[in-house]
Amino acid sequence: SSGINAEWPLRPGENLPESVTRSTHTNKILEIVSRIRKQKAHITEIIRETKIVQKEINSLNGKIERSFIETDEMVFRHAKENEMCRTAYKLLANLQAEFNGLVRGLDDIGVINRELRDLEDLLQREKEKNIDEQISNMSKDLDAIVKDNENIKVLLKQAS
Numbered sequence: 001s002s003g004i005n006a007e008w009p010l011r012p013g014e015n016l017p018e019s020v021t022r023s024t025h026t027n028k029i030l031e032i033v034s035r036i037r038k039q040k041a042h043i044t045e046i047i048r049e050t051k052i053v054q055k056e057i058n059s060l061n062g063k064i065e066r067s068f069i070e071t072d073e074m075v076f077r078h079a080k081e082n083e084m085c086r087t088a089y090k091l092l093a094n095l096q097a098e099f100n101g102l103v104r105g106l107d108d109i110g111v112i113n114r115e116l117r118d119l120e121d122l123l124q125r126e127k128e129k130n131i132d133e134q135i136s137n138m139s140k141d142l143d144a145i146v147k148d149n150e151n152i153k154v155l156l157k158q159a160s
Contacts, residue, residue, distance in 0.1 A: 022145050022148070022149070025141065025142075025145065026142065026145060028138075029138050029139075029141075029142055032135070032138070061103070064099075068092075068096050068099075071092060072089075072092060072093075072096070075088050075089045075092055076089055
């Protein structure tokens with residue numbers, strides 16, 4: 001496995017070096033496929049967790065909004081008769097406005113972070129574009145190995 005990196009990747013039309021066996025080459029391909037499957041499972045789990053967190057955020061935002069509305073109505077009723085309640089009502093209105101501004105700020109930060117991750121992902125994909133070509137070459141190499149193995153089987157049967 002350590003010797004394969006020096007010869008990796010093969011270009012179309014190149015033969016495997018004698019130091020690299022077909023099984024080594026096949027194992028390398030299978031390792032890559034396994035890593036891709038693990039990455040896919042990890043991504044699926046992250047998406048599931050993100051949906052759960054988003055549900056919790058939406059639920060909490062709803063609870064906060066209902067709490068503000070209920071408190072607003074209660075303080076407003078008493079504000080008609082009491083000067084301290086009028087002051088409390090004004091403070092509650094300011095608190096709600098500040099809180100809403102804070103929530104919008106956090107939403108904006110979330111959007112910016114998502115955009116940043118998207119840009120980082122795009123950058124990584126651009127760096128890895130050569131990977132697609134390598135995977136295609138490996139697939140062709142695997143097909144060639146399978147064909148060679150079939151030819152060897154035919155030759156062995158003819159020799160027997």
